[in-house]
Amino acid sequence: MGDWTTAQVQDRLELAAGVMRQMPGVMPQGFFNAWPEYFHSFADKVAQEPQMRRPRPSPRQITQAEEAMLWLRWLEKDDARLVWLRxxxxxxxxxxxxxxxxxxxxxxxxxxxxxxxVWRLNGKIPPTTRSMSYVIGRARAG
Structure with a gap:
């Protein structure tokens, strides 16, 4: 991808968070269910609302989400937490x-x-001697 913008990075991180929410839960090793599977009859399903499920994320979406999550390594711990929470x-x-x-x-x-x-994705290293507003302004200017 060419020049990244803050909007593109924000969108990709939001998509990554959505993909991670759609992933199945992690079960501990050796977890199993001893109960037999219950098959619902038609009478059981009458007057029940159907439960819609979102499709599982594709392998490409999972790869992009993992890539976006690795971007957070470039930030300080608290800043990475804040960006991920948002x-x-x-x-x-x-x-x-x-x-x-x-x-x-x-x-x-x-x-x-x-x-x-954005700076790192565009192949630049953000200056540590400059202010936050300078880094933000230069990232928006491209």
Whole structure:
């Protein structure tokens, strides 16, 4: 892919979070169910709402999700946690309470985290001697 933008990175991280939610739960080794499988008769199913399930993610979606999750390695621990929580759709208030920061600080660190990922994906290393606003502004400018 050519030049990445913060919107593309944000979308990819949100898709990765969605893929991870759709994955089946992990069972411990040796887990089994001794109960026989129950087959519902027609009478059992009468007047019940059908349960719709989303299809399992494709191998390509899983690969892209794993790739996007590896991007979080480029961030500090708390910034990576904040970006992942936002990708999962967690509201700002619980994030601020969990990380013990203000809403403005959370938003600034979220934008900075996305900007660092954009810089790295575009083959550049974000300068550590410059301010957060400089890194964010240059990531948006392309």
């Amino acid at each position: 990708a999962n759709g967690t509201p700002w208030k619980p994030i601020c309470w969990e990380l013990r920061i203000s809403r403005a600080t959370a938003d600034r660190r979220y934008q900075y985290g996305l900007a660092v990922i």
